[in-house]
Amino acid sequence: MLSRALSAGIVVLLIFYPVFAYLGLRYLGAGWSAALLMAVCVARFFLFRLRRESAAVGRQLWILCGGGIVLAAISLARSSADAMLYYPVLTNAGLLLIFGHSLVYPPTVVERIARSMEGDLPPEGIAYTRRVTIAWMVFFVCNGLVALYTALFASLEVWTLYNGAIAYGLIGAMFGAELLVRMRFKRRLRG
Numbered sequence: 186m187l188s189r190a191l192s193a194g195i196v197v198l199l200i201f202y203p204v205f206a207y208l209g210l211r212y213l214g215a216g217w218s219a220a221l222l223m224a225v226c227v228a229r230f231f232l233f234r235l236r237r238e239s240a241a242v243g244r245q246l247w248i249l250c251g252g253g254i255v256l257a258a259i260s261l262a263r264s265s266a267d268a269m270l271y272y273p274v275l276t277n278a279g280l281l282l283i284f285g286h287s288l289v290y291p292p293t294v295v296e297r298i299a300r301s302m303e304g305d306l307p308p309e310g311i312a313y314t315r316r317v318t319i320a321w322m323v324f325f326v327c328n329g330l331v332a333l334y335t336a337l338f339a340s341l342e343v344w345t346l347y348n349g350a351i352a353y354g355l356i357g358a359m360f361g362a363e364l365l366v367r368m369r370f371k372r373r374l375r376g
Contacts, residue, residue, distance in 0.1 A: 203349030277329030
């Protein structure tokens with residue numbers, strides 16, 4: 186129970202990383218913020234081992250938390266927060282790799298999620314999940330490029346606004362649009 190609560194807390198910290206990074210950089214400085222990111226990522230690795238989670242979770246952790254540790258270490262070594270601003274870029278690149286890998290080595294991430302909710306899928310459903318996986322990959326490329334732009338050229342406030350709010354609004358819009366398309370797709374299959 187405690188490991189689940191810790192894991193959930195770590196996920197929340199990583200999801201809202203831009204907001205916490207902004208507050209940390211404003212009030213604690215780059216060193217403390219980098220150390221906090223590193224500690225959160227190390228704690229996530231520890232929980233992965235403790236909970237004996239799946240190999241797929243392990244691959245995601247190596248990309249997202251391993252990358253976070255590297256960025257935090259660069260920030261600590263340089264006494265600058267610049268490297269930490271690339272964490273949203275890393276996250277999008279990592280998700281792009283995970284979704285792309287599942288496209289090459291099926292079942293896709295989206296198909297696995299769909300099967301966990303729906304059970305068996307007809308061939309049309311599998312083809313649909315492949316298209317949704319590709320759509321998410323396009324999203325991760327576009328979102329990652331905007332995150333990169335904000336890290337390179339925007340103020341910390343703009344970086345935080347985009348990566349801590351607007352990007353999540355876009356993710357929500359993508360989920361909502363896909364849900365509407367999926368409902369139409371299911372009706373067409375039944376009808």
